[in-house]
Amino acid sequence: xxxxxxxxxxxxxxxxxxxxxxxxxxxxxxxxxxxxxxxxxxxxxxxxxxxxxxxxxxxxxxxxxxxxxxxxxxxxxxxxxxxxxxxxxxxxxxxxxxxxxxxxxxxxxxxxxxxxxxxxxxxxxxxxxxxxxxxxxxxxxxxxxxxxxxxxxxxxxxxxxxxxxxxxxxxxxxxxxxxxxxxxxxxxxxxxxxxxxxxxxxxxxxxx
Numbered sequence: 755x756x757x758x759x760x761x762x763x764x765x766x767x768x769x770x771x772x773x774x775x776x777x778x779x780x781x782x783x784x785x786x787x788x789x790x791x792x793x794x795x796x797x798x799x800x801x802x803x804x805x806x807x808x809x810x811x812x813x814x815x816x817x818x819x820x821x822x823x824x825x826x827x828x829x830x831x832x833x834x835x836x837x838x839x840x841x842x843x844x845x846x847x848x849x850x851x852x853x854x855x856x857x858x859x860x861x862x863x864x865x866x867x868x869x870x871x872x873x874x875x876x877x878x879x880x881x882x883x884x885x886x887x888x889x890x891x892x893x894x895x896x897x898x899x900x901x902x903x904x905x906x907x908x909x910x911x912x913x914x915x916x917x918x919x920x921x922x923x924x925x926x927x928x929x930x931x932x933x934x935x936x937x938x939x940x941x942x943x944x945x946x947x948x949x950x951x952x953x954x955x956x957x958x959x960x961x962x
Contacts, residue, residue, distance in 0.1 A: 755832040755936050756787040760824075762838040762849030764795035769874040770837045772912040776922050777835060777872065780929025786936060791827065793820055793848055800851040807859035814859070821855045828856065829863040833899075833936055835928075836887050837872040843879030845886050853890050861894050866949050868935045870899040870928055873906050874915065880906040895952070899935055901928040 759778055763770040771790075778788040799817050806816045815821050828834070836853065838846045857864065871887035873880050881904055891898050905928055907921030908914075915921065 755940065756789060756830070757781055757833040757835060757932060757936075758824075758827055758831040759788060759790050760834065760836045760849070760852075761790060761792045762836065762846045762852070763874075764793075764848070765839075766792050766794075767912065768839070769907065769909055769912055769915045770839050770872070772909075772915045773872050773874050773907040773921070773925050774835060774837045776925035777870075777929040777932070780926045781933055784930065784933035786833075786933050789827070789831075791820075791824060793852055796820075798848050798851045798855075801855045801858050803858075807855075813863070815855055817855070821852060821859070824852075824856060825860045825863065828860060831867065832939075833867055833932055834864065834869040834896075835872055835899075835932070836869070836890075837874070838883060838887060840873055840875035840879040840883045843882050845873070845883045850886060853887070857890050857894060865895050866897070868897045868899050868932060868939070870932060871905055872925070872928070875906065875908055876910045877908065880904065880908075895950075897935060899928060899932045901925070901931060 759774045761771050761774060781788050798819055804816065807813055813825055836849065838849045869891045871884050873883040884904060888898060901924045903924050905924060907925065908918050
């Protein structure tokens, strides 16, 4: 089983990575494979709603960037953790653009797979930053993995994050809970328990 850890920070080895690495270490200790996916510092355009991805058999977006690199990895992954720095009490715009396009084009590759959000801040804005990430999970029938507190760390540098002992414990607990849930899902499959058969989506407009 494999968990993809998405680093939504432009810094490859900054505070967000430090938090995700603590989760990954615990997952590895529990025999769960991990892979980091760094969005990098290049701009990621927002979704234009052109629907071209819906016509592509491989769900590829016509804007060929990190999104298209991620899609085949998402198809094979068993779980996801999306990490973001906190900017102006909010999630990284780069990460939200990325997630909007991934979920618009390839939602089927993520449905029913456990996911978690992790944020890193110097001081405040963490709970507000967690919310928009997790909304992607709840619209796509993905179990949300929690910890013993909100999934956040504090610090202005990686060294400061390593001094946030409570934050690091939160990350380790998150890793344990993700490993537990993945193993439960795998055990369910072995026992013949299938994913829920959902109804066709009903779309209702408020204004007619």
